[in-house]
Amino acid sequence: MSHESLFRKSGPTAADIDAFHNDGCIVYPDVFTDAAREELTEEILELEAVQDHLRAWAAGTEEHRYFVRPWNDRGRCGDGLIDDPFVTALLRATIGDDYHFCHSALALAPPGTQATPYHQDHHHWKHDNPSNRAERERYYLNGFRAGDHNLTVIPGSHRVAPTAEATAERMLAGEYDVEAGRRLEERRLELPPGSMVYINARIFHAVEAKPAASPQAYRLFNIDIFKQAGPPHRYTQEIPQSWMQGAGPERRKLFERKADSEGCWA
Numbered sequence: 489m490s491h492e493s494l495f496r497k498s499g500p501t502a503a504d505i506d507a508f509h510n511d512g513c514i515v516y517p518d519v520f521t522d523a524a525r526e527e528l529t530e531e532i533l534e535l536e537a538v539q540d541h542l543r544a545w546a547a548g549t550e551e552h553r554y555f556v557r558p559w560n561d562r563g564r565c566g567d568g569l570i571d572d573p574f575v576t577a578l579l580r581a582t583i584g585d586d587y588h589f590c591h592s593a594l595a596l597a598p599p600g601t602q603a604t605p606y607h608q609d610h611h612h613w614k615h616d617n618p619s620n621r622a623e624r625e626r627y628y629l630n631g632f633r634a635g636d637h638n639l640t641v642i643p644g645s646h647r648v649a650p651t652a653e654a655t656a657e658r659m660l661a662g663e664y665d666v667e668a669g670r671r672l673e674e675r676r677l678e679l680p681p682g683s684m685v686y687i688n689a690r691i692f693h694a695v696e697a698k699p700a701a702s703p704q705a706y707r708l709f710n711i712d713i714f715k716q717a718g719p720p721h722r723y724t725q726e727i728p729q730s731w732m733q734g735a736g737p738e739r740r741k742l743f744e745r746k747a748d749s750e751g752c753w754a
């Protein structure tokens with residue numbers, strides 16, 4: 489299905505691709521068109537489950553973030569993200585044509601939300617099953633300030649061999665600079681509304697806490713994960729029947745794969 493892009497860009501530049509390979513991520517500040525950012529935000533905020541959660545925050549009966557995985561209740565824009573021409577161009581330029589849609593998530597984090605420590609998202613990285621790559625599009629519809637639930641990354645950390653010893657702490661202490669071929673250090677991001685971060689799932693990343701006194705009522709975050717063709721990853725989602733029914737051949741290709749299930753790795 490081809491449709492008008494939700495983004496201001498049509499594809500990555502050569503410098504973007506370099507950043508992806510060297511840093512393990514590409515940062516796109518304010519990359520949604522204004523119209524797409526507004527419509528997607530509205531679509532999400534109108535969801536009944538989100539409305540219920542917002543009301544519960546206001547009533548003081550809920551203090552935790554709203555989180556759903558997979559995020560299947562997608563409207564026109566949410567659905568369009570899956571094979572937006574810009575997203576497709578990014579994936580093809582970084583991992584080639586042979587990839588699948590893996591899964592998605594949606595999160596609204598209120599003030600007081602705890603930090604997420606450094607980790608990698610690659611769920612089949614350190615176990616016995618075949619190793620897949622996975623690339624993730626992280627969308628920050630209302631942005632974030634440094635010190636306020638901001639994303640931090642260690643550029644280049646995806647290049648360090650995945651051993652149990654290779655922790656973020658040791659990387660930041662300089663122990664893996666030689667292996668990575670660069671100085672590994674923390675990069676604290678700060679992004680305006682409508683931003684996107686495209687990451688290699690193997691890059692070490694973390695999220696700082698959202699202070700109780702944060703001026704932002706919630707940080708709005710959604711994510712789509714794509715994986716190279718092959719066996720399921722942890723969380724590879726079931727594709728809703730309705731998605732399949734409406735899908736053209738290109739979309740079908742993204743969706744025709746096994747989902748993660750009990751015993752699928754046995």
Ligand SMILES: [Fe+2]
Pocket residue numbers: 607608609693
């Ligand atoms: Fe993560």
